[in-house]
Amino acid sequence: DTGVSQDPRHKITKRGQNVTFRCDPISEHNRLYWYRQTLGQGPEFLTYFQNEAQLEKSRLLSDRFSAERPKGSFSTLEIQRTEQGDSAMYLCASSSKLNTEAFFGQGTRLTVV
Amino acid sequence: DQQVKQNSPSLSVQEGRISILNCDYTNSMFDYFLWYKKYPAEGPTFLISISSIKDKNEDGRFTVFLNKSAKHLSLHIVPSQPGDSAVYFCAASGAYTGTASKLTFGTGTRLQVTL
Numbered sequence: 001d002t003g004v005s006q007d008p009r010h011k012i013t014k015r016g017q018n019v020t021f022r023c024d025p026i027s028e029h030n031r032l033y034w035y036r037q038t039l040g041q042g043p044e045f046l047t048y049f050q051n052e053a054q055l056e057k058s059r060l061l062s063d064r065f066s067a068e069r070p071k072g073s074f075s076t077l078e079i080q081r082t083e084q085g086d087s088a089m090y091l092c093a094s095s096s097k098l099n100t101e102a103f104f105g106q107g108t109r110l111t112v113v
Numbered sequence: 114d115q116q117v118k119q120n121s122p123s124l125s126v127q128e129g130r131i132s133i134l135n136c137d138y139t140n141s142m143f144d145y146f147l148w149y150k151k152y153p154a155e156g157p158t159f160l161i162s163i164s165s166i167k168d169k170n171e172d173g174r175f176t177v178f179l180n181k182s183a184k185h186l187s188l189h190i191v192p193s194q195p196g197d198s199a200v201y202f203c204a205a206s207g208a209y210t211g212t213a214s215k216l217t218f219g220t221g222t223r224l225q226v227t228l
Binding site for chain 1: 117147149154155156157158159162202204215216217218219220221
């Protein structure tokens with residue numbers, strides 16, 4: 001399978017706990033994106049990496065959120081002190097320099113109870 | 114501020130007929146438009162795209178039309194098949210964002226193709 005892979009697929013956590021998600025992009029893609037999707041909405045951009053550099057962050061990404069892509073391959077998204085409003089589907093996507101379309105993973109569904 | 118709008122939350126079409134999904138945008142700096150299809154509990158799957166230098170792009174049963182003056186695009190599916198039942202998202206990007214693939218999505222249209 002050469003698609004975008006996300007882990008875990010589902011996460012249930014108690015309010016106040018920290019969670020970390022992982023994304024493995026398509027191997028030759030140097031661009032990696034995180035999006036968040038809530039019920040009834042389209043995906044919303046969170047942040048973007050080109051190789052290991054985080055080039056853009058949305059204002060949606062509060063200080064409790066941090067994303068890394070240490071070696072320009074896989075990426076992690078950490079949420080500290082989770083809140084019920086963080087419950088959403090977190091989507092990772094990747095694209096190559098030559099293609100504008102982004103290819104999405106299956107997402108991680110986070111439920112904060 | 115919803116820059117990409119899909120005003121029809123749902124659409125029902127009979128198998129074999131044409132499905133037309135509509136999308137409007139407000140930001141004139143968008144220059145690349147995409148349609149994604151999404152099944153429940155899965156990530157969006159890229160379907161078809163169009164650059165602002167074109168007004169039509171076709172791929173098999175799927176055709177996207179772009180009307181720049183009206184800031185409107187539409188996706189035509191002919192003939193519609195039951196497997197096309199999904200949520201369809203319109204998305205837009207622009208070189209002005211500095212990132213070619215940063216996408217702004219609409220809220221989606223749920224298509225149901227009935228037998």
